[in-house]
Amino acid sequence: MFVPHSNIDLNTIFDELKISSLEELFSHIPKELLIDGGLDFDESLSELEATELFETIASKNASKLVCFAGGGHYDIYLPPTVKSLTMRPEFMTSYTPYQAEISQGILQVLFEFQSLVCDITEMELANASLYDGATSIAEAISVAINKTKRDNIIISQGFNPNSKEVINTLIDGDKFNIKYIELDNYLFPEDYEFNEDDAAFVVSFPHYEGSAQDLTELVNKAHAKGLIAICYVDPSMLGVLKTPGSMGFDIVVAEGQSIGTPLSFGGPTVGWFATKKDLARLVPGRIIGETIDSNHKKTYVMTLRAREQDIRREKASSNICTNQTLNAIGSAIHLSWMGPEGIYQVGYQAIQKAAYMKSELKNSGFKIKNESTSLREFLIETKIPTSEVLTKMGQKGFLAGISYSDNELLIALTEKRTKKEIDNYIDCFKEVNNG
């Protein structure tokens, strides 16, 4: 499949190479290494047969669960316009824009992506993407360690547990002390005192539990002790949230799935990374810059390349090579499609719908753990174990949320959830919890 050669073509090639079979290509490989009898696989499928196979396997996933789960990945409306532009074959089937003259399309979209990310976070310099939100936090921590040459990481407990696992994998615990700070009533303690040997203050905005606070004073306190302040922000809420830049953060990272990428079972998505220009030389990954060509025409190129692994090798700022460009393109196009009013609606309606849902659940006798400080996402106490709630709600067509503890469920709202879906959810939720 996909090999174009006819027998005539093969004869042409064999003649040029003075061989008579494919096997002769490998006469220099030790005989004992050559596969004898071929690999143990079924024969090839036609597209029709493959359609049946993959549609059958897909049907083993529950279909169309109404999504009330978040935790970093959100069921936001993704317009077909954004999908079809992102999947243009010129974007999909090219690679890293090493040759600027034939890659102005990718380069300019990425330059626009960087600019859009900077504008909505109020930062100065963004890179052209990292793998996902979780790995972006770890990359940001590495920048802070390199900048401050200090060993302590002060990080809020209010992160998705998976993100914390990624941080623990990627930041060497033998060399660095990762200190998780318990939230106080779902907020980072305002009276927390930083030390002069702390490298970074890392906090999620909003916290994983859904509560949010103005972090300006904490950032000021961290800066006073020389820390790098790192904000992990929910990008789909940036139409309504205070910007990380306005609160003084040095580095902003995000799980960018909700802007431009379907839920995708968590991957591929995209990590956003933005910072201030004085940290430019420590930034991981690719950066696109604007310049002029030999005829003084506006041109885009990859820049600050001396940070990257293919040039600096073991001295590089990160080992990242292949990134998540296509998802970054999706982010840029989705942001442009939403505009200031659209991204406002996405954030505002999510908070309003969460407020309605919290109020209705409370009226039905359920306890909301963080009612007043939460925005689009909140914690609720369940009356039976959350694993049972998730199973039973799933059978009724809902992804009820994410299990936070044995009897606490994290529920997320987006602008997509309708009043009818919320009302149905609550009816089922009551039945499940009382049943």
Next chain:
Amino acid sequence: MVSGGNASSLPLVGGSAEPTIRELSRPGRKASKYPNLDVPEVDLNHPALKNEKAPLPEVSEHDLVMHYSRLAHRNFAVDLGFYPLGSCTMKYNPRFADYVASIPNFSNTHPATPSEFTQGSLEILHILEDYLTEITGMDHASFQPPAGASGELTGLLIIKRYLQNQKLDHKKDIIVPDSAHGTNPASAKMAGFNVVEVATDQRGMVNIEDLKSLVNENTAGLMLTNPNTGGLFEEEILTISNIIHEAGGLLYYDGANLNAIVGVCRPGDMGFDIVHSNLHKTFATPHGGGGPGSGPVAVKDYLREYLPGPIVVKNSDNYSWYTPEFSIGRMHGYHGNFLVALRALVYMKLLGKEGLDTLGSYAVLNARYLSSKVSKHLPLAYDEPCMHEFVATVKELKKSHKIKAYDVGKALLDKGFHSPTIYFPLIVEEALMFEPTETQTVETLDDLAESIKLIVEELSAPGVNLTDYPKNLPVGRPNELIPAKHLTVHWGDFELLELTE
């Protein structure tokens, strides 16, 4: 030229610079419309909220579509022409996989959905693990790593954790060939190892004597790609693996060049303990302008409990997630780049046994043919049979005519081809690394060789100004100093630069 050449560059030609989406913005325009709020509105008085609107562009949907479509026109791609970028395996990406990856039950599933509702997705990963381990000769795999470099780091962290468990913490040296991909030493450093470089011999392979002199009780392992970055099969691979294993080290296989050997031979049989695969290279998933990729890591049985988890296990009547006992931990927020893995499985199913048995053979056949043709116009770096890619050098032309690898690459763009990889591997002077892949026709390969011949003639002619190339594209050679010096990395920066200069 009948294919791969000039025709492919036509969409790139012409037109003035495309404005940025911000320059197209006008107050009051919009592309989006959302439903009216359908719940009772309450006052939102929250200290984390702001009053002003986000400064995003305001454009009509038609303007938006035209803008990004015009930008797409200014970009070369596998779907437009021949992309012989060495080390990147720019083969045809089957469109059918796009369809499967867009089936809503796969693409719209939230990653935190309990496994009882995602049995289909778990089954995909389980089947793909079987395919990958059979192709590579390994036993188990994890799909956590989202790209090749992440796979490398995963492998090194597995080596580290395994050696710690064996109380061999002193083993801190990772041996990497001087010809290796830059990610190898960068990943080894990130994992906390010392990078020890082993030299390449005259033939272009690992220098065995040098390797022996570097191996000692501190050796933790060796990272190697086979075929290596010169496109040559490491013929002494069994000797190499013996040397490393006898010193108590582990062998890591960088899967960047796996396409050369699929169906031919297997890293597991060569003695490798850990293998990463680049699904976006070998298994034909779209490169996306730089990503996403997927870099699953496969290991021999004795390393299974170190894999990043959770991994999929098959029970009697269902699939579930399992976190290995000594797992190095997560490498990704959820399950890696699942939809990329799905596309790779689609590709493998379409190829089937007959396609996978011969995949490496045809990739090598095309490279061998192209190298034979190109070698008539440019000398090759090594006088050895190449595998799926080969390296030519322009060092003689540089001496005689000041023509650099860079110039040949730029001139090729004018002829409608992507440039080969240039200046890599670092140990070859003025290197041009060609990887044709198995999906190109004989005519396209002939066209490229013919273009190389014409370019050598054209650039060697008297009075040629090399910096004029490329001549026929939307932009010429970029000034790469301005953005680095002035950090023009945001659309607010450039105007500032013009004002100050």
